[in-house]
Amino acid sequence: MSALQFSLRETPPQRLDLSALIPERLADLEMAEILRLSVTTTRQPLCVGDVFTVHPGRADEVVIEGGSARFDEVGAGMTRGTLTVEGEVGARAGRGMQGGRLLVRGDAGVFAASGMRGGEIEIGGSVGAFLAAPGPGERLGMAGGLVVVRGNAGPRAGDRLRRGVIVIEGDTGDEPASRMLAGTLIVCGRAGARAGYLMRRGTLVAAQAAPLPTFVPIGSADQVFRTLLARAVAAVSPAAAELLGKNLTRFGGDVATLGKGEMFIRIGQIAATG
Amino acid sequence: MPELSRNGVRIDDSFAEAFDMRATALVITADTAAWARIAATSLTGFATSIIACGVEAGIDAELAENETPDGRPGVRVLMFAGSTSELQKQLQNRVGQCVLTSPGSACFAGLEGVEPLKLGDAIRYFADGWQISKRFDGRHFWRMPVMDGEFVCEATTGLTKSAVGGGNLLLMGRSVVAARRAAETAVVAMRGIADVIMPFPGGIVRSGSKVGSKYKGLMASTNDAYCPSLRGLTQSALEADIVSVLEIVIDGLTPEAVAAAMRAGLAAACALGPEAGAARIGAGNYGGKLGRHHFHLRELLP
Numbered sequence: 001m002s003a004l005q006f007s008l009r010e011t012p013p014q015r016l017d018l019s020a021l022i023p024e025r026l027a028d029l030e031m032a033e034i035l036r037l038s039v040t041t042t043r044q045p046l047c048v049g050d051v052f053t054v055h056p057g058r059a060d061e062v063v064i065e066g067g068s069a070r071f072d073e074v075g076a077g078m079t080r081g082t083l084t085v086e087g088e089v090g091a092r093a094g095r096g097m098q099g100g101r102l103l104v105r106g107d108a109g110v111f112a113a114s115g116m117r118g119g120e121i122e123i124g125g126s127v128g129a130f131l132a133a134p135g136p137g138e139r140l141g142m143a144g145g146l147v148v149v150r151g152n153a154g155p156r157a158g159d160r161l162r163r164g165v166i167v168i169e170g171d172t173g174d175e176p177a178s179r180m181l182a183g184t185l186i187v188c189g190r191a192g193a194r195a196g197y198l199m200r201r202g203t204l205v206a207a208q209a210a211p212l213p214t215f216v217p218i219g220s221a222d223q224v225f226r227t228l229l230a231r232a233v234a235a236v237s238p239a240a241a242e243l244l245g246k247n248l249t250r251f252g253g254d255v256a257t258l259g260k261g262e263m264f265i266r267i268g269q270i271a272a273t274g
Numbered sequence: 275m276p277e278l279s280r281n282g283v284r285i286d287d288s289f290a291e292a293f294d295m296r297a298t299a300l301v302i303t304a305d306t307a308a309w310a311r312i313a314a315t316s317l318t319g320f321a322t323s324i325i326a327c328g329v330e331a332g333i334d335a336e337l338a339e340n341e342t343p344d345g346r347p348g349v350r351v352l353m354f355a356g357s358t359s360e361l362q363k364q365l366q367n368r369v370g371q372c373v374l375t376s377p378g379s380a381c382f383a384g385l386e387g388v389e390p391l392k393l394g395d396a397i398r399y400f401a402d403g404w405q406i407s408k409r410f411d412g413r414h415f416w417r418m419p420v421m422d423g424e425f426v427c428e429a430t431t432g433l434t435k436s437a438v439g440g441g442n443l444l445l446m447g448r449s450v451v452a453a454r455r456a457a458e459t460a461v462v463a464m465r466g467i468a469d470v471i472m473p474f475p476g477g478i479v480r481s482g483s484k485v486g487s488k489y490k491g492l493m494a495s496t497n498d499a500y501c502p503s504l505r506g507l508t509q510s511a512l513e514a515d516i517v518s519v520l521e522i523v524i525d526g527l528t529p530e531a532v533a534a535a536m537r538a539g540l541a542a543a544c545a546l547g548p549e550a551g552a553a554r555i556g557a558g559n560y561g562g563k564l565g566r567h568h569f570h571l572r573e574l575l576p
Contacts, residue, residue, distance in 0.1 A: 144409075146410075163409060164409075164410075165410050182407065184408070203406075203408070222423065223344075224303075224344045224380045224426040225408065225415070225417055225426055227344045227345050228408075228410075228413075228415060228426065229408070229410060231345075231411075260406075
């Protein structure tokens with residue numbers, strides 16, 4: 001049996017809350033019930049049947065055809081199965097996700113993977129600001145799982161990251177790994193200004209970055225850890241694995257705070273500080 | 275007495291009696307194979323018998339670069355104990371003193387077991403707050419700053435409760451040299467079997483023991499029935515032509531692995547013949563009442 005498929009008929013008339021379209025929510029529903037699921041974010045009622053044509057299939061494999069920047073909360077709270085979006089999505093994709101796999105073939109908006117606890121997210125395009133960051137009023141950002149972004153990320157990627165691995169194959173906006181608590185953020189391109197700003201613990205790897213003066217060079221043997229990490233990400237991102245195998249310089253910081261974090265930067269790519 | 279024989283070597287129609295044990299495995303890597311071996315040898319030192327060492331431990335296999343988690347040469351080590359708590363205690367003491375300390379080493383789980391045993395979880399405190407926890411790919415590692423760089427140690431390793439200790443062969447020769455050659459040859463063959471160790475020096479024990487003693491407080495004492503110098507003075511198990519007896523003890527992660535090792539050892543020893551190697555091969559047991567696993571030589575012959 002093929003995947004359960006939602007095909008977008010036309011540009012949605014409002015932003016949509018698609019958090020209902022996850023495998024565990026759809027598993028026991030009849031087609032009529034699926035069509036009646038609410039996706040509205042305004043006072044104007046809107047349900048699945050109003051915007052999507054639904055093709056029945058296995059609920060543990062959900063496909064949304066035709067993306068839109070108005071698709072919010074795609075895959076939010078997901079715990080199992082796979083969800084594929086053949087296009088772009090809006091804000092908070094995979095927010096609070098605990099398991100399963102979310103694949104977005106296009107771009108994603110702000111707060112993708114926010115508060116994520118487990119599972120895997122792959123974004124084929126680029127993501128907006130605050131990738132994997134805490135939601136409003138929350139203390140922790142992402143605390144488990146794996147996120148791969150094939151394109152670029154906006155500012156504050158990995159803000160207050162607590163656990164898990166994020167790979168950004170392109171560049172990032174300003175302050176990647178800001179206030180990071182632990183976990184791993186790999187930037188295969190150029191990390192934006194003030195990388196690792198106020199980071200307490202954790203690992204930031206970047207092909208290119210300009211460390212703040214509050215990061216101190218601490219070149220030391222670390223090949224075992226880097227090999228383990230490279231092998232862990234090789235299957236999902238050969239580019240990240242390759243970067244980890246290069247000659248990297250290690251910095252410790254941010255000593256403006258706890259200072260137990262680390263930043264690996266490819267030699268020869270360190271921009272001038274201050 | 276023996277009606278079984280192979281290549282002129284008399285085989286006792288007897289069995290090795292073995293016991294259930296708790297076991298774990300580690301993979302130790304280093305910058306070179308030699309340094310991985312040094313760490314592993316140190317870790318498995320003084321680990322011949324649980325009677326006084328706490329654990330029985332040994333090297334199971336040398337691993338090439340493509341067989342280890344970090345792509346460096348390594349060694350797989352097995353450790354056996356009578357209880358989970360003793361195994362845990364020995365594991366953290368030995369890894370802490372012998373692997374953490376060894377230049378360039380790293381230490382990983384060598385077994386997926388039914389329960390976790392603390393590995394890096396027990397040793398991380400050495401780093402005095404500078405330890406770094408890393409989780410990826412479903413595994414958890416601790417990184418500890420040390421003077422030559424960083425000691426990477428997996429948080430836990432696996433425990434198996436279905437391990438077997440005490441598989442054995444008794445190699446009886448018409449000379450000291452012949453008995454030793456038979457034992458050496460059998461050990462070499464057994465080292466080719468996965469998931470087993472021969473914990474005694476060079477894999478061989480010359481002081482096989484019986485249960486109990488005339489002295490209070492001694493759990494085990496010399497196996498007088500197999501001591502050539504006591505022939506005639508005690509209830510000897512040795513014929514007139516036997517001059518020297520050596521034993522090989524085998525611990526394995528599974529009964530099948532122990533049986534495979536005994537089979538390999540028997541075949542290698544028998545191939546030497548009664549003059550160059552053992553004239554007679556037997557196995558040690560306690561009448562079959564103490565251990566759950568009985569490995570009958572008859573079923574393991576080449």
